[in-house]
Amino acid sequence: MKFGVCTWTFGNQPLDKTAAVLVEIGIDGVELLGDLNLYSAQEAAQILGDHGLKVFSLTPGDVDISHPDAAVRQTAVDYYRQLIDFAAELGQPMVSCHGLVGRIAPISSMAEENGRLLEVVHEIGEYAQQNSINLVFEVLNRYETHQINTHIEAIALLERLNLSNVGVLLDAYHMNIEEADPAEAIKTTGKHLWLYHAADSNRAGVGYGHTDFAAQLDALNTIGYNGPVIFECTAPGPNPFTPEKQNGWRDILKTYIQDSLVWFQEHATD
Numbered sequence: 001m002k003f004g005v006c007t008w009t010f011g012n013q014p015l016d017k018t019a020a021v022l023v024e025i026g027i028d029g030v031e032l033l034g035d036l037n038l039y040s041a042q043e044a045a046q047i048l049g050d051h052g053l054k055v056f057s058l059t060p061g062d063v064d065i066s067h068p069d070a071a072v073r074q075t076a077v078d079y080y081r082q083l084i085d086f087a088a089e090l091g092q093p094m095v096s097c098h099g100l101v102g103r104i105a106p107i108s109s110m111a112e113e114n115g116r117l118l119e120v121v122h123e124i125g126e127y128a129q130q131n132s133i134n135l136v137f138e139v140l141n142r143y144e145t146h147q148i149n150t151h152i153e154a155i156a157l158l159e160r161l162n163l164s165n166v167g168v169l170l171d172a173y174h175m176n177i178e179e180a181d182p183a184e185a186i187k188t189t190g191k192h193l194w195l196y197h198a199a200d201s202n203r204a205g206v207g208y209g210h211t212d213f214a215a216q217l218d219a220l221n222t223i224g225y226n227g228p229v230i231f232e233c234t235a236p237g238p239n240p241f242t243p244e245k246q247n248g249w250r251d252i253l254k255t256y257i258q259d260s261l262v263w264f265q266e267h268a269t270d
Contacts, residue, residue: 001268002228003261004056006197008033009234009253011244015039019051021250025258029054031096031230034061034083041089056228057094057136057195058087064100065124066117066147068108073120080124088131094195096169097124098138099145102241106146117147118160125163136195138169141177143240149178151185158192167194171232172211176201183212186219193225198260199233203240205256206231206263217267231260 007030010018015038022030032044032055039047048055060083063076080097087095099117106113121137128135139154148154154168168189174197175182186193200209207213235252237245243253 001264002028002054002056003264004029004031004054004228004230005257006031006033006059006230006232008059009232009243010250011242013250015044016047016051019048019053021254022053022257023051025254026261027053027231027257029056029228031057031059031232032090032093034058034086034095036061036082036086041086045090055090055093056230057096058083058090059096060098062101064103065097065120066099066113068112068116073116077120077123081127084124084128084131084133087133092133094134094136095128096136096138096195097121098140099147101140101144104143104146110146114147118157121157121166122161122163125161125166129163129165133165134194135163135166136169137166138171138195138197139174139178140171141174143177144174149174151175151179151189155189155192168192169195169197171197171199172213172216173197173199173201173203173232176209176211183215183219186216186225187222190223193223193227195227195230196220196225197230197232198264199231202236203232203234204236205233205258206260208256208259213263214267217264229264231257233257233260 063079065076125135179185201211202209233256234243235245235249
């Protein structure tokens, strides 16, 4: 089992410094923040390669894929095309996709926006397919998005998309809020689960909350999940939409990642 970390959780820290911390901890790779203003694909590949880190996946920036304004949706499509081009140049990691984080209600109607989301994700998925890139739709909780909050909704989306290069990203933190039985959600998603994020119920490190990670690990083994475990923890503090908290928050984050890695390494071999 390989382990990665979402680079956005280190805030505005330069990528080379984040990479050095992850190597010290013993992490195998990253889910790289898809802020294309921060680095070129060549620069990111050089930095991460120099540290022996693999790029497992890309986290998208915040764009609105279901907005009723066609111009806003086109901006989102244009961004994802650039992100897919970036991924292709970087070595074809998976690209994550989701709605605008923080928009928790429709502007027009749910029916219209669900239709727009389907159209845009299909367009993005087809472009990814043309570039030999796999797309994973991330299931977020209701406090971050108003669309696709459960694994059942994600599977229904896949069925309507009918694209072989699109799968699902499930996150233990989001499942803690939305799923009646997160382990069963993993099993039901089955072959469609291509990426898994781990953070405890309070978005701290594994073991700091009440999430039953033993049950989720068993479920991952049951479905034969062979992708990486990506840690996406944040330090405690106000504003859930930024990783930057009180003084010393990066030290707290480092401890969370270390402890999460130890837990999975110890239990993955049980």
